[in-house]
Amino acid sequence: MLPYILTTLKNKIDDITAVEKIFLFGSRGRIPFENWKELEGKDWDVLVQAGCRLKNAQVLVDKDYYIDLIVLDEGSIKKYYPENNLAMVFPENKLME
DSSP: OHHHHHHHHHHHHHTTSOEEEEEEETHHHHSOGGGGGGGTTOOEEEEEEESSOBSOOOTTGGGTOOEEEEEEOHHHHHHHSOGGGOEEEESSOOTTO
16 A cells, blocks of 8 residues: 555655655654554654645545645755654665665
8 A cells, every 4th residue: 555655645746846755754754664563543644855845735635545744855854854763765665674
C-alpha cells in the first residue's frame, strides 16, 4: 500500500511543483520498518521537499487515507526537522537499510 500512496501523492504534488524528496516523520520516521505492525491504525506523517511550500494540500482526502502532509522547501526542512527523525522514501528508499 505504501508505494501506491506515495506515488499518488507525488504525482498530485508534481502537478503543482516538482517533488524533490519525500520523508516519513513522526512515529513512522523513528520506528524501524520491521516494527510497523505496532503502528497499525495510526496516521501517516509525510514531509515533502519541493521547490515551493504548499499549504493545506488536501491530497488523498477523498481516498480515506489519514495523511498529515507538509510540503516545505529544503531550507525549511533542514531548519525544522532533524535528519535522525526522518526516513527518506523518495528518491531513495532508506526504510529497508
